[in-house]
Each structure stands twice: as C-alpha cells, then as structure tokens.
Amino acid sequence: MKNLLAFVIKNYHWLMLLLLETVSGVLLFKYNSYQSSVWFSSANVVVGKVYEWDAVVRSFFSLGRVNEELTLRNFYLERQVTQLRRLYGDLTQDTSIVQRQQLEFLNQYQLIPAKVVSNTVNKTDNLITIDRGRADGVEKDMGVACGNGAVGVVYLVSDHYSVVIPVLNATSSHISCAIRGRGYFGYLQWYGGDPTVAYVEDIPRHARFKRGDWIETSGYSAIFPRGILVGKIEKIYNSADGLSYRLKIRLSTDFACLRDVVVISDKGIGERLRLQEEAKDSITMSPNK
Numbered sequence: 001m002k003n004l005l006a007f008v009i010k011n012y013h014w015l016m017l018l019l020l021e022t023v024s025g026v027l028l029f030k031y032n033s034y035q036s037s038v039w040f041s042s043a044n045v046v047v048g049k050v051y052e053w054d055a056v057v058r059s060f061f062s063l064g065r066v067n068e069e070l071t072l073r074n075f076y077l078e079r080q081v082t083q084l085r086r087l088y089g090d091l092t093q094d095t096s097i098v099q100r101q102q103l104e105f106l107n108q109y110q111l112i113p114a115k116v117v118s119n120t121v122n123k124t125d126n127l128i129t130i131d132r133g134r135a136d137g138v139e140k141d142m143g144v145a146c147g148n149g150a151v152g153v154v155y156l157v158s159d160h161y162s163v164v165i166p167v168l169n170a171t172s173s174h175i176s177c178a179i180r181g182r183g184y185f186g187y188l189q190w191y192g193g194d195p196t197v198a199y200v201e202d203i204p205r206h207a208r209f210k211r212g213d214w215i216e217t218s219g220y221s222a223i224f225p226r227g228i229l230v231g232k233i234e235k236i237y238n239s240a241d242g243l244s245y246r247l248k249i250r251l252s253t254d255f256a257c258l259r260d261v262v263v264i265s266d267k268g269i270g271e272r273l274r275l276q277e278e279a280k281d282s283i284t285m286s287p288n289k
Helices: 001-009 012-031 033-061 063-089 095-107 268-285
Strands: 107-118 128-132 143-146 149-157 162-166 176-181 186-188 197-204 214-217 228-240 244-251 261-265
Touching: 176 228, 186 244
Parallel strands: 149 228
Antiparallel strands: 107 128, 107 261, 128 162, 143 149, 143 261, 149 162, 176 186, 176 214, 186 197, 197 244, 214 228, 228 244
16 A cells, blocks of 8 residues: 555656546547547547457458358258259159158268368378367268368278378279269279379260260269269270270369368268178178189
C-alpha cells in the first residue's frame, strides 16, 4: 500500500493529465455532433479491420477441415452421379427398386477421412503415408480415394498411421477397372515416368468404346466399390500379342498435390476375403490337382 501511495504521489501530475484528457475527450465527443460522428466513423473502421484480420486468421486455420469436408463431398457426389447415370440408362425397370438397391449398396461402405503426411511421385514404386491407422478403423487392403478419384490400397497399418500403395507403384498396384457405360474391364497398370498417365491392360478385342470415355473401378475386387473415377482414355493400342487392347489414360487424381483422402471401409470385406482364401485353399488341396 505504501508503494502504491508513493507511486501516486510521485506521478500525480501525469495521472491528473490522463484524467483531464479523458474527461475532455468524453465531453468533446458526447456534446458535439461533428466530432462524435468522426469518432464513431474512425472507430468503425478500426473495429472492421480487426474483425477482418480475425476472419482471415480463422479461415486459415480452418482450411484443413474445409478441405477434408470437400474431399468427402466430392467423393459422395461422384458416387451419386454414377448411380444416377445407371438409373437413367435403365428405363425399363422400376427406378424406385433400383434406387433402393443402390442406396443399400452404398450404405455398406464407411469413409474414414485422412491427410497425406508423406508422398512421392518420382520413383518406380511410390508409397503414401496417411495420418489414420488401426485406432481409427483402418485395416490392410482397404481402398483409398480422394475427391477426384482412386488413389491406392492400404498396405501397412500401425495404431495411428498407414502406408498406402498408390496407383503410381509399378510393382504392386493392379486395380480392376472398367470402361464407364460399356461394361468391359481390365486392370490398371503404371509403368513409371509421367505421374499423370497410366494404362489399362487386357481390354477384350470385341469391346466397343472410343477416346474420351471414362475409366472407373469395376467393383470386381474386394477393395473398391464400382464407379470410382480413375481417368479418361487418351489413346488406344493393340496389346503385344494382339489379342486385346491397351488403353492409355489420363489419371483423374493429381498425385503431385494430394493432401486429403478417404479410406473406404467395407463392412463385408472381411467375409469376402475369407471366402476367397477358403476357395483358393480348397482348389489347392483338391485331389484332382
């Protein structure tokens, strides 16, 4: 208390000046309309700027969440467009029944949003690391996609991270694909080099299609549902043995700037994989072999 009194006594003239300045300002701006309007105008400008800076800061720190929501929304919209295209093309059926079947088909999948924490595109066997793992429901052999299309397949899983084999892996990536609206299918293969281009092999010779047709996942594997975008046909070649077509496609996913992805959790994948393994074991152990 003594220190406070000593401070007031020592600086009383400055404190008196501050008090008088405050009282003068209040009287000036309260009882003079012109000065009052100038004060409020200036104050509004300052407050507006403060709010603007606050909005910019909040927007910057919310970009991650916005990108995650956009990735999920783009994925859902792409799937809905695919389903609606099939409904429109099948005019002879009861569309209400078909729609219920398509919704039931989509409901068996759960999407787990994730962010890419490590990614390469300039190697022969590229790998991607994401920030979701076993604790988040991610398991090996789950498909990974983004808002623009297919990304790859989960290969290794820890508690909080997972390693993904992307389409840009020349050794280990072989995704079953189909020509949208045509029904013919083959498998996707990347041979290194350009990260925007891959090839679809083993398209049958009797297939009818054209440049510009879209390639999507076929749904014949236990990893991806059908209809996830893969790319667009740019060129058509004959295979080395001349028995099938080889399609050069422009990938819809830009792996060089990949940030937000979704892991596709199929509730029935475990049962299907077990059934496939049992079938393989049964064939291997058959006495006719």
